[in-house]
Amino acid sequence: MIKRKAKGASKPIGECISQLQKCLRERLCHNRIPSRLEASEAQHKHLLGLLQRTANNGESNSVLIIGPRGSGKTALLKCVLRDLLQEKEVQKNLLQVHLNGLLQTDDRIALKEITRQLNLENVVGDKVFGSFAENLVFLLEALKKGDRSTTRPVLFVLDEFDLFAHHKNQTLLYNLLDVSQSAQAPVAVVGLTCRLDVLELLEKRVKSRFSHRQIHLLSSLTFAQYLERVASQLSLPDDFPDREFALDWNSSVRRFCEDKSVEGILQRHFNSSKDFRSLHMLLMLCLSRISTVNPTIKPADILEASRLCFSDAKSNMLHGLSILELCLVIAMKHLNDVYEGEPFNFQMVHNGL
Structure with a gap:
């Protein structure tokens, strides 16, 4: 819908997407001071x-x-x-x-x-x-x-x-x-x-x-307030340069937040942490998938973002390694335990295979 309407808008779709990402990234990354604190x-x-x-x-x-x-x-x-x-x-x-x-x-x-x-x-x-x-x-x-x-x-x-x-x-x-x-x-x-x-x-x-x-300060945030925070963080302000694009984007955000699969993912994040910084990281990963080809935020975006947030950083480093490379890593781990952190060379690792 956004892509079709934007053709007749005053600004090209690419420029609108660029302005959208700039606006939301400033809000999510710079931790702007809120106008008021809800529970404090x-x-x-x-x-x-x-x-x-x-x-x-x-x-x-x-x-x-x-x-x-x-x-x-x-x-x-x-x-x-x-x-x-x-x-x-x-x-x-x-x-x-x-x-x-x-x-x-x-x-x-x-x-x-x-x-x-x-x-x-x-x-x-x-x-x-x-x-x-x-x-x-x-x-x-x-x-x-x-x-x-x-x-x-x-x-x-x-x-x-x-x-x-x-x-x-x-x-x-x-x-x-x-x-x-x-x-x-x-x-x-x-x-x-x-x-x-x-x-x-x-x-x-x-x-x-x-x-x-x-x-x-104790977090008394409810899940309903958490959802409102998601919607407010993703919504565009009234002074956005392209008014028609902003209206279409905000309506897509409302539909996004009402989606049951999105609510399930956000419920999981809410149960694990009520920290707004982790929420902002999740929304930033969603925002990075927005482009002229994909001009609206979709449930698949937050599903992928959630997968990245919950993935183990150590296991991610081992993804894609061959069997030989994994054997070398295991040998180095054994040598590190045996020598208690002392340096060793490749020949010692090879001999340990």
Whole structure:
């Protein structure tokens, strides 16, 4: 239907398909911030209130956002920051420092990254500090405004918060939380973690300086909402360049989502994971099959995409190997077990056949 109607449309079918793929790939791959979070309004309001008090009133706060992977912790924080930065005064004054426990593996690297993100490399220069705390206090002092009376508020976001608890003596966490508690400077510390027992990892001196505010995110998504998400992610917006093509595409998406075989495949994915990132990967694989020859999304597309998503990556590497090649792989596996990871050459593999 789309192909036939597009012949009389203002744009060629190929150009419409190209615009379609560009629009949907930006939506699925760039993880655009949603206009609102369906099941996290209370958590959004709570976190926004905390950060507003830091940005507007200079009140220091610390909070942990806890939830399983894919539950929307990062999306919640991004939505809050988007709403917070709509105020011009906040946008002008609030400084942000984003750290990740997978990247900043020790306090020295973390402090260097804090200095870089605050643009204070020239201020620090070749100064030598006696301790981590002395260095951090100097950085916060350098953020004071021209009259030296007030300090710009700083938001510290610690992704993979539990990994920072494994740093030696938890120096970074101790000093950040100590600053937030002692009101030396307006600082908000927001930690994101998927570990429910994260507080048990903290030392007593660190735990005593934490406010014990926790925001829990648990996925309460129903399958009906999951289907609505699929339809909304695949639908074209009202401002799509070719209006007639967009209407035909959106009607085909509705028929696609009502198909019983499609519902069965999506039910399987929903039961295995409610993570929207895995859903976006599934939809991206479907989208990659769209072309001028196949201008609509069909149940066969999602069936093939689902097969790719659930396939074993290790077994995929062995597909297509001959019997001889499989024998070589088995011999190498035996040699690797015998020599416990020590190097071996092809002659040793050949002798092991």
